[in-house]
Amino acid sequence: MPVKIRLARHGRKRYAYYHIVVADSRAPRDGRYIERIGSYNPNTNPATINLDVDKALTWLSNGAQPTDTARAILSYKGVLMKKHLLEGVKKGAFDEAEADRRFEKWSEExxxxxxxxxxxxxxxxxxxxxxxxxxxxxxxxxxxxxxxxxxxxxxxxxxxxxxxxxxxxxxxxxxxxxxxxx
The missing domain is CATH 1.20.5 (Single alpha-helices involved in coiled-coils or other helix-helix interfaces)
Structure with missing residues (x-):
């Protein structure tokens, strides 16, 4: 079953907000999903993003593919950065403490x-x-x-x-x- 991380549209006409969900790629956009991992509201400036980073990281490491917009949101929140750092730890480039330190520095910036x-x-x-x-x-x-x-x-x-x-x-x-x- 190909799994995607994508957005499910909610809200009224011309004032949409989105749930960030993990869903089967064959399911309809606003249809059945496996798990909700966050929300995205583009109506505020800057956009409001609530995301469970650990769940998103788990799904990415399990092979879920984000859509383009979901990838941008995950990148904005640092999930892709954290995944990149954890892969560096697996390869032995640096230890986990160094990865956490780099992620904290990036988060603060x-x-x-x-x-x-x-x-x-x-x-x-x-x-x-x-x-x-x-x-x-x-x-x-x-x-x-x-x-x-x-x-x-x-x-x-x-x-x-x-x-x-x-x-x-x-x-x-x-x-x-x-x-x-x-």
Whole structure:
């Protein structure tokens, strides 16, 4: 029975996540599988990968063949690196303690790269939100200036209108008083 390590699709339309499974190569993509060894969610940035490294390593050493995407995920998580180091131990190139030390060093470097990307993305997000707030404050200030200008123009018009009205009333009163004097 040819065994593959591959992805099984789950989730809703246009928002898929995947289970990393070990399955018979003749089984349907989302059908029967032998064992679930992890999950992969490409919707987050960076993608979220939960993987049981020991199970994946066991299946690889037993002859399971990963698909291209599964191979990339296994490589990203270090399963293929660990398998490579264990084969070096079997051949006598170095001992198991050295292999563990090399894998730990690689893991730490990989984790620091991932954390740096997360920090960079968070910084960019904060920067863009600050820029948007500054632009919005500028637009609000321009709107407030236009409203103040319009209000002052309306107040000036109202003042001139009331002054004209007062002058008209004074002229009407003086005109009304003159005929009475005769």
């Amino acid at each position: 990989k984790e620091s790269k991932v954390q740096a990307k997360k920090d960079r993305l968070a910084g960019e997000k904060a920067k863009t939100s600050q820029e948007r707030l500054a632009e919005e404050a500028k637009v609000n200030a321009e709107r407030a200036a236009k409203i103040a200008k319009k209000n002052s123009e309306m107040a000036a018009e109202a003042a001139t209108a009331s002054a004209e009205e007062a002058a008209d009333e004074a002229a009407d009163e003086s005109a009304a008083e003159e005929p009475q004097a005769e």
